[in-house]
Amino acid sequence: MKQLPTESAADWGVALCHVCGLASPLRAGHCSRCDSRLHLRNRDSLQRTWAFTIASLLLYFPANMLPILRVESFYGTQSSTILTGVIQFWDEGDYPVAIIIFVASVVIPILKIIAIVWLCFAATKGWQPRQMTRLYRVTEFVGRWSMVDVFVVAILVGVVQLGSTISIHPGAGAVSFAAVVVLTMLAAMSFDPRLIWDAAAARAQQGGHQH
Amino acid sequence: MQSTSPTQPLVCHDCDALLAAPQLQDGEKAICPRCVGVIVSRGRNSLQRTAAFAMASAVLFAVANSFPFLTMRAGFRESQMLLWESATGLGAGGYPALAAAVAIFIIAAPALLIGGLLYIVMPLLWGRRLPGTVALCRWVFRARRWDMTEVFLLSVLVSLMKLGSLAELTLGTSFWALVALIVCLTAAVASLHPRDLWARIEEARP
Numbered sequence: 485m486k487q488l489p490t491e492s493a494a495d496w497g498v499a500l501c502h503v504c505g506l507a508s509p510l511r512a513g514h515c516s517r518c519d520s521r522l523h524l525r526n527r528d529s530l531q532r533t534w535a536f537t538i539a540s541l542l543l544y545f546p547a548n549m550l551p552i553l554r555v556e557s558f559y560g561t562q563s564s565t566i567l568t569g570v571i572q573f574w575d576e577g578d579y580p581v582a583i584i585i586f587v588a589s590v591v592i593p594i595l596k597i598i599a600i601v602w603l604c605f606a607a608t609k610g611w612q613p614r615q616m617t618r619l620y621r622v623t624e625f626v627g628r629w630s631m632v633d634v635f636v637v638a639i640l641v642g643v644v645q646l647g648s649t650i651s652i653h654p655g656a657g658a659v660s661f662a663a664v665v666v667l668t669m670l671a672a673m674s675f676d677p678r679l680i681w682d683a684a685a686a687r688a689q690q691g692g693h694q695h
Numbered sequence: 696m697q698s699t700s701p702t703q704p705l706v707c708h709d710c711d712a713l714l715a716a717p718q719l720q721d722g723e724k725a726i727c728p729r730c731v732g733v734i735v736s737r738g739r740n741s742l743q744r745t746a747a748f749a750m751a752s753a754v755l756f757a758v759a760n761s762f763p764f765l766t767m768r769a770g771f772r773e774s775q776m777l778l779w780e781s782a783t784g785l786g787a788g789g790y791p792a793l794a795a796a797v798a799i800f801i802i803a804a805p806a807l808l809i810g811g812l813l814y815i816v817m818p819l820l821w822g823r824r825l826p827g828t829v830a831l832c833r834w835v836f837r838a839r840r841w842d843m844t845e846v847f848l849l850s851v852l853v854s855l856m857k858l859g860s861l862a863e864l865t866l867g868t869s870f871w872a873l874v875a876l877i878v879c880l881t882a883a884v885a886s887l888h889p890r891d892l893w894a895r896i897e898e899a900r901p
């Protein structure tokens with residue numbers, strides 16, 4: 485076998501097993517090593533990615549507008565959203581914490597959604613495959629940090645529940661928020677970066693025919 | 696089972712480039728010429744390292760789930776929270792789905808990861824393969840994505856700042872075990888090189 489960096493395994497009918505990483509002929513149907521079904525690309529990759537991304541975008545708004553936390557004390561009841569939590573830390577002078585929460589909860593989810601939409605277009609148009617593959621790798625691992633505020637709610641509720649003068653209750657915003665994070669993770673997992681390379685190769689071939 | 700010969704082609708996971716498999720020395724990795732990602736890597740004593748770190752992780756996981764995680768003192772009252780009570784509190788607060796999600800991210804996923812690694816790797820050290828090894832590999836690599844203990848750790852620090860004005864909080868034994876667990880589990884996964892692992896699974900006797 486010659487080393488042909490521009491050649492796709494798919495062009496040779498070779499499929500990569502998504503479980504064990506063995507390259508096998510597609511016509512074998514199943515991986516000879518681990519018996520997983522062989523596919524050239526993730527099934528319905530773009531449809532699934534779009535569906536998860538749109539769902540997460542819709543939930544992004546209630547996640548940021550509904551209260552994630554309700555604190556009851558003898559001063560009364562106080563609800564807080566993610567943004568009021570950030571503002572509170574900022575006013576108290578805890579700038580690093582305010583910035584961490586703002587980046588993890590507000591900036592990362594929306595950037596991740598934009599990145600996935602961009603990747604979906606790149607996979608259709610074949611834009612800059614190398615840069616887009618790098619974007620995909622970053623997108624895949626950064627999203628989990630958005631779970632920070634949901635865990636803060638979990639810890640506060642857990643530690644304060646045991647009979648004290650204040651009580652803390654989770655809010656609907658926390659559920660929406662966790663859903664946003666899970667949905668963007670599922671969107672990134674459904675996305676198949678090889679589609680960008682396929683589209684780029686198709687575009688290059690088309691350009692070649694025209695000249 | 697068909698064995699993986701050195702002439703077997705190599706396919707990049709991210710860009711589908713078809714390449715001739717390179718001859719790698721221990722500790723080396725090959726970069727894909729097309730998408731510049733790591734395409735394949737080889738470890739040094741990969742299985743031994745994974746087994747050692749997974750065993751340490753199992754002990755730390757047990758400690759993290761049996762001792763108090765946080766102690767809160769407000770006035771004369773003192774309350775202690777166990778790690779899993781951060782999930783059950785949400786359930787009691789009327790959000791069972793959220794409680795289940797948190798339990799998966801900080802308890803079930805790491806447990807599956809640690810247990811799976813031990814079940815797969817320990818027998819391989821003696822050239823044996825337990826039933827279900829191949830199916831379990833699928834689940835172990837999946838569990839890796841959903842283990843969010845390191846994010847949880849950051850949340851603990853944020854919570855300390857948040858409650859600092861209301862009550863006095865002390866970190867318990869479980870917290871420090873969780874810190875060590877994150878280090879050990881990261882090392883266990885980092886020592887695991889898929890190609891080495893699958894080669895050993897193929898060689899192993901059932």
Ligand SMILES: [Zn+2]
Nearest residue numbers: 501504515518
């Ligand atoms: Zn396979």
Ligand SMILES: [Zn+2]
Nearest residue numbers: 707710727730
């Ligand atoms: Zn590649």
